[in-house]
Amino acid sequence: MRRNNYVTECASVLTMIIAAWLVTGLRTPLTSARAGERFEMTSGIVSPAQTATRRLPKLRTRVSNPHLIEDENRRPFFVAGVCPQNILHWSAPDQMDAYFADREARHFNFAWVVMNGWNLSDGLDMTSARAAANPVDARGNPMLLKGTSWSPGNLNPAYVASVDALVRSAANHGIYLFLDPCSSGYTPGPDDFDPARHSPDEMRRWGEFWGNRYKEYSHVNFALGNDMLVSPQVDSLVSGLEKYMPDRLMTIDWIGGPPDWSSDATGPHKFYDAGHRWVNLNGRYQYQAPQWATWYHYNMTVPVMPTCIFETFYEGTTVGVPQPAKPAPPQMMREDVWGTVLNGGSGFGILGSFDALYDPIKWLGKIPGVEEAQYCTTFFTARHWYELIPDWPHTFLTSQSGTPGKTDYAYVSAAITGDGSLGVCYYPGESGRSFRLIVNMSKMGGGAGNSQARWYDPTNGVFQTIGTVANSGSHTFITPDANSKGATDWVLVLENN
Numbered sequence: 001m002r003r004n005n006y007v008t009e010c011a012s013v014l015t016m017i018i019a020a021w022l023v024t025g026l027r028t029p030l031t032s033a034r035a036g037e038r039f040e041m042t043s044g045i046v047s048p049a050q051t052a053t054r055r056l057p058k059l060r061t062r063v064s065n066p067h068l069i070e071d072e073n074r075r076p077f078f079v080a081g082v083c084p085q086n087i088l089h090w091s092a093p094d095q096m097d098a099y100f101a102d103r104e105a106r107h108f109n110f111a112w113v114v115m116n117g118w119n120l121s122d123g124l125d126m127t128s129a130r131a132a133a134n135p136v137d138a139r140g141n142p143m144l145l146k147g148t149s150w151s152p153g154n155l156n157p158a159y160v161a162s163v164d165a166l167v168r169s170a171a172n173h174g175i176y177l178f179l180d181p182c183s184s185g186y187t188p189g190p191d192d193f194d195p196a197r198h199s200p201d202e203m204r205r206w207g208e209f210w211g212n213r214y215k216e217y218s219h220v221n222f223a224l225g226n227d228m229l230v231s232p233q234v235d236s237l238v239s240g241l242e243k244y245m246p247d248r249l250m251t252i253d254w255i256g257g258p259p260d261w262s263s264d265a266t267g268p269h270k271f272y273d274a275g276h277r278w279v280n281l282n283g284r285y286q287y288q289a290p291q292w293a294t295w296y297h298y299n300m301t302v303p304v305m306p307t308c309i310f311e312t313f314y315e316g317t318t319v320g321v322p323q324p325a326k327p328a329p330p331q332m333m334r335e336d337v338w339g340t341v342l343n344g345g346s347g348f349g350i351l352g353s354f355d356a357l358y359d360p361i362k363w364l365g366k367i368p369g370v371e372e373a374q375y376c377t378t379f380f381t382a383r384h385w386y387e388l389i390p391d392w393p394h395t396f397l398t399s400q401s402g403t404p405g406k407t408d409y410a411y412v413s414a415a416i417t418g419d420g421s422l423g424v425c426y427y428p429g430e431s432g433r434s435f436r437l438i439v440n441m442s443k444m445g446g447g448a449g450n451s452q453a454r455w456y457d458p459t460n461g462v463f464q465t466i467g468t469v470a471n472s473g474s475h476t477f478i479t480p481d482a483n484s485k486g487a488t489d490w491v492l493v494l495e496n497n
Contacts, residue, residue, distance in 0.1 A: 053168045056176060056219040059249055061280060066304040068346040068386055069249070069281075072218075076386035079308045079347035080377040081110030081176075082370065084360035085183070085226075089117045092138045093165035095361050100173035102364050107374040107381075110176045112223060112310075112350050114183035115163060115210075116143060118357055119192050129357055130192040131183035131226060137162040150198050152209035160213075167217055176219045178251070178350070181210050182237055183226040186257040195229075200236035207240020214245070221249035223283070223310070229254045229271070238278045251281040253311055261321040263287070268310075269300040283310030283349060287320040290339035291404035291411040295392065298344040308349030309340055315353040315369045331429065331487050333369030334458050335409065337376040338426035338491065342413035343404070344390050348376060368485075375461035379491070383422055388415035397425050398474065399438035412437065420444045420471070421496045423451075426458075427479055429489035435479045437492055445471040445496035453477065456491035460484040463493070471496065 057071035069077040082103055091099060103111065117135030134144045141158040144150075170177050182203070188194040195203065214220045222241060224234050229252060238250065252271055256262040263286055272279040282305040286293035290312065297307040313320055313328040313336065320328075337348035351370045355363040365371070390413075391397050397414035404411040410430035416423040420443055427435055444451045453466035462484070469475050479490045 052172075053217070054172045054174070056171060056174065058218045058247065059176065059221065060247065061306055062346075062386075065386070067298060067306060067344055069306045077346065078341075078377060078381050078385060079110055079345075079349050080108050080373065081112060081178075081347075081350040082108050083112040083311075083350050083352050083356045085112060085114045085180075085356045086118045086358070087111075087113055087360050088115070088137050088162055088166060089120070089135060090138055090359040091361060093162075093169065095138070096166055096169040097173075099360050099364070100169050100175050103175060104173040106371055107377040109174060110178065110350065111170060112178040112180065113166060114180040114226060116181070116183050116193055118183075119189075130185040130188055133191055133193045148197070150202055150206050152205055155209070164213075167214060167220060171217065171219050176221060178221050178223040178249075179210070179214075180223045180226055180253070181206065181241075182224060182234065184230065185227045195233040198233060200232045203233045204236040204240040207237040208243055209240075211241040211244035220245070223251050223253055225253040227253065227255055228257065231276070235276060235278075238276075242278065249281045250278050251283040251310060252279060253283070253285055255285050255321065263321065267297070269297065269305060272305075279305075281305060282307040284308070285311040287312060287322070287324075288406045289404060289409045289411065290336045291343055291413050292406045292408060294340045294343035294345050295390070295404050298390070306346040308345040308347055309336060310350050311352065312336055313352070314356060315351070315367050317354065319352075328369075330369030330372060330459075330485065331489060334372060334376075334487075334489055335428045337373045338458060338489075339411075339413045339428065341376065341380055341385065342388065342390065342415045342424060342426055344415075347380075348373065372459050375456075375458055378461060379456060384417060387417040387419075388422065388424065389418060390415050396423055396440055396443045397437060398440050399436060399476075416443055420446050423492075423494040425492040427488075427490050427492070429487055433479065433481055433488050435488075437477045437479070439475050439477065439492075439494070441469060441471050441473055441475050441494075444494055447471055449497060451494045451496045454493045454495075455480055456493050457483045458489060458491055459487065468497070469494070 057073050059069050059071055059077055062068040062070040071077050117132050118129045119132035133148055134142050136142050137159050141156055143156055143159045144154050145156050182195060184193050184195055251268050254266045254271060256266050268279045269282045282297050284293050284297045284307060313332050315333050316327050318324050318327055333351060340348045351373060353367040353370050392403055394401055396416045400412055412425055412427050414425040423444055425437055449471050450468045451471055453469045455464040477492055
């Protein structure tokens with residue numbers, strides 16, 4: 001809200017500019033076009049050592065298995081992420097720290113954030129919100145100094161300081177970032193961001209600014225879009241980013257627009273196939289059964305790319321294509337995470353809820369399905385999850401046949417390591433209680449010895465012992481009654497003794 005007192009307002013603005021100048025290392029105040037150009041060319045984030053920012057290993061496609069991600073030390077990376085997309089609008093730096101501290105404590109390691117935020121002028125509605133052309137941070141600072149130009153010289157240094165604080169806070173809590181520097185939706189209004197209103201050269205310079213600014217920050221990766229992509233603007237932006245950051249994960253969030261909002265012809269790999277060869281992560285944007293969606297993307301193999309969730313059902317909401325008849329329950333989140341990993345995902349990926357648009361701090365502890373994903377993360381990261389092979393031929397779990405269908409939420413996801421040391425089946429509970437899983441035990445341990453059999457409750461991370469089972473013949477396992485939340489989804493865990 002603007003003040004009427006002119007003197008007070010001028011003092012406030014002057015204080016803001018000086019503070020931002022000191023934080024970002026600018027050498028001259030931004031009071032002229034020439035100063036704006038100096039900001040564009042010379043501003044740089046303070047070095048990690050000076051700001052005590054934790055360095056995380058860079059991520060890349062796994063050398064020995066390109067279906068997965070690994071870090072620069074060749075450790076497999078299990079993506080466990082959330083999407084507080086609008087956190088810059090809601091959270092000052094201390095609140096960002098509180099949010100990321102909570103996510104770190106719940107074993108999340110990734111966050112998807114849009115740098116140009118959501119336009120909230122039409123109210124808070126997750127089904128119709130669009131990205132803003134000139135968003136405002138939590139302190140009321142607009143992104144642009146004037147007008148609508150996205151030339152870096154028009155960036156408000158105070159807003160840039162908020163993005164800097166976000167980048168540092170995430171790193172210090174072990175959280176990698178997918179930053180979206182050009183979030184854009186279909187049918188943009190006059191106050192919404194539309195890439196078509198900006199020249200490719202302007203978008204290239206926009207990319208160069210952010211690439212240069214965060215080139216020393218190893219945890220920063222990029223996602224482009226947020227429903228709509230416009231070429232050649234997006235390619236120009238990426239060329240600017242890659243001038244300084246050529247070795248980061250790059251994906252897109254893209255779906256066909258109205259009226260059908262189909263994902264049949266979209267997605268990162270298909271964008272790559274259309275000539276946009278900078279895409280290297282096949283993050284899926286699908287509102288279908290997670291078993292099918294992961295299987296579908298996993299089998300896009302020229303080239304093979306890592307896959308995981310990038311956008312799917314948002315817990316507690318009716319966001320989706322087609323739109324769900326009722327809000328997505330916590331069990332849907334569990335089906336997403338377990339179904340994705342066991343069908344070949346590099347972790348489960350990014351989970352959504354109300355905190356994508358609304359104040360993320362207010363949703364901490366209130367989205368049980370998202371928060372129960374921590375039991376998936378801790379289960380797999382304590383084991384050689386990266387050696388699991390999806391059991392689509394059903395040589396391990398023999399009580400079902402065929403590959404998962406687009407709407408087959410009842411499909412039991414199963415995977416086993418090549419040496420038979422670990423076998424895992426996730427029953428999504430869609431077929432009721434006391435469900436029978438028939439397992440070919442000869443696949444465990446090379447058909448010799450015994451395996452320990454246990455049920456794992458995906459709602460609280462607690463095991464129930466079944467007993468020791470011989471690694472020979474078929475064995476029928478019957479799911480227990482209800483889990484700790486009264487649902488019927490369970491994980492069967494077989495580990496060779």
